[in-house]
Amino acid sequence: MSKAPNPARRSESSRRAILAATGDLCSEAGYGRLTIEAIAARAGVSKKTIYRWWPSKGAVVLELLGETATIATAPPDTGDLAADLHTMLTEIVDMLTPPRNSAGTGVISEALHDPDLARDLRERLIQPGIDAFKQRLRRAQETGRLHPDADLDVALDLLYGPIYHRMALHLGMPDPDYLRTLITHVLRALTPPAPH
Amino acid sequence: MSKAPNPARRSESSRRAILAATGDLCSEAGYGRLTIEAIAARAGVSKKTIYRWWPSKGAVVLELLGETATIATAPPDTGDLAADLHTMLTEIVDMLTPPRNSAGTGVISEALHDPDLARDLRERLIQPGIDAFKQRLRRAQETGRLHPDADLDVALDLLYGPIYHRMALHLGMPDPDYLRTLITHVLRALTPPAPH
Known part of the structure; x- marks a missing residue:
């Protein structure tokens, strides 16, 4: 992934929480209204954590799609x-x-x-x-x-x-x-x- | 066109100025940065005039594409x-x-x-x-x-x-x-x- 740092540094439980929050928010309000802020709040992580692993909300959503x-x-x-x-x-x-x-x-x-x-x-x-x-x-x-x-x-x-x-x-x-x-x-x- | 009022009420010279401004701004700054404000300013018309004829910037750009x-x-x-x-x-x-x-x-x-x-x-x-x-x-x-x-x-x-x-x-x-x-x-x- 572009600009993605070492994935080994990721916490798997945070990653799961972020992807789950992204999926829920996409279903509830649609991709257009999805923000990194909202994902962070729902997943209980900081925005900084998300930006450390993904360059944009599109990249998070793409990882979610790839999972399934x-x-x-x-x-x-x-x-x-x-x-x-x-x-x-x-x-x-x-x-x-x-x-x-x-x-x-x-x-x-x-x-x-x-x-x-x-x-x-x-x-x-x-x-x-x-x-x-x-x-x-x-x-x-x-x-x-x-x-x-x-x-x-x-x-x-x-x-x-x-x-x-x-x-x-x-x-x-x-x-x-x-x-x-x-x-x-x-x-x-x-x-x-x-x-x- | 959706929500378009009677086109007979349009002034052809304003319409041409709006489409020309839209084309110039698209080339200069790209569709993503295009706004109805900027089109109005460049064309010398009011935002209201544009919204009277088109429901969105997408609709203006579409009309421009259709022209050629x-x-x-x-x-x-x-x-x-x-x-x-x-x-x-x-x-x-x-x-x-x-x-x-x-x-x-x-x-x-x-x-x-x-x-x-x-x-x-x-x-x-x-x-x-x-x-x-x-x-x-x-x-x-x-x-x-x-x-x-x-x-x-x-x-x-x-x-x-x-x-x-x-x-x-x-x-x-x-x-x-x-x-x-x-x-x-x-x-x-x-x-x-x-x-x-």
């Missing part, structure tokens, strides 16, 4: 690519769908203006899943199940992008059927025509 | 679908690429928390292009050039989405080659295999 996101630590891998993509995208959609989206949407909104936060968001929450699925797509490409000229970076953007587009324009977040159709279309874009 | 966006008024239509998609996506990318992206990124960031602004953003700037291209994709589907089961709403999300995904995570905005690859992949997802 399995995509960040263990992207799904059952061997069924389409099903695993569905699991991964569902987790991201859940994080960005009202009424539980205050933290996720707040961090994305702030990251648009804060390159450090955007880098942390990418590295801690999104990139592990992207890397894991890119590796699986590459293996499928090497064994001929995907087009040799399929662009795997574009492929990942095609999978994630619609979620951000629908979120940005309030077009209604994807439901399970939408995600299945999305994945079918993207895999079709990557798959060579059946031999004949 | 051909996608909002005349989506490209040369008959070459891939080329026209490239023209349209290039215009959106330009609006969101540093260093000229302050207004566009600012409005999107604010719209994440402001459903009224998001609706205006959609209706005034993005939806005309989406509607025009959806109609063209539907015609192509009716004449058999696209899969009968291609989902055209998903198709438009696939075209726009990667831009928002790359913007949200600061992954580097698409260049012309990227957009060509993107469009090729999406059209491949929509196109039936060659007959044999």
Whole structure:
């Protein structure tokens, strides 16, 4: 994390209290009204303690999101690519769908203006899943199940992008059927025509 | 526009001065530091005048963006679908690429928390292009050039989405080659295999 000092110096119980307070305040009043003051008061720590470990409220919220996101630590891998993509995208959609989206949407909104936060968001929450699925797509490409000229970076953007587009324009977040159709279309874009 | 009173009452010269001041201030100091006070001072009008016509600074900036966006008024239509998609996506990318992206990124960031602004953003700037291209994709589907089961709403999300995904995570905005690859992949997802 940017500007984060040695995490070994953190007290784990204070860290837990800070994250719990952040989650409660986000649910109660929304990301927009969240302040470091309010987190400190609720968690029973000083503002200085919070700023010693995190550079901004966005960074605290991001750590909270990372705690519960399995995509960040263990992207799904059952061997069924389409099903695993569905699991991964569902987790991201859940994080960005009202009424539980205050933290996720707040961090994305702030990251648009804060390159450090955007880098942390990418590295801690999104990139592990992207890397894991890119590796699986590459293996499928090497064994001929995907087009040799399929662009795997574009492929990942095609999978994630619609979620951000629908979120940005309030077009209604994807439901399970939408995600299945999305994945079918993207895999079709990557798959060579059946031999004949 | 939400809460906008009769536009006929607007003075066109004041409107132009307000939009010009907004553009200058956005370029100079960025969307984040833009205030209605500053716009009023620079344009030589009262704050009241601005609030009579627009509900928020986001709405003023959105009108400014709409003034120059051909996608909002005349989506490209040369008959070459891939080329026209490239023209349209290039215009959106330009609006969101540093260093000229302050207004566009600012409005999107604010719209994440402001459903009224998001609706205006959609209706005034993005939806005309989406509607025009959806109609063209539907015609192509009716004449058999696209899969009968291609989902055209998903198709438009696939075209726009990667831009928002790359913007949200600061992954580097698409260049012309990227957009060509993107469009090729999406059209491949929509196109039936060659007959044999």
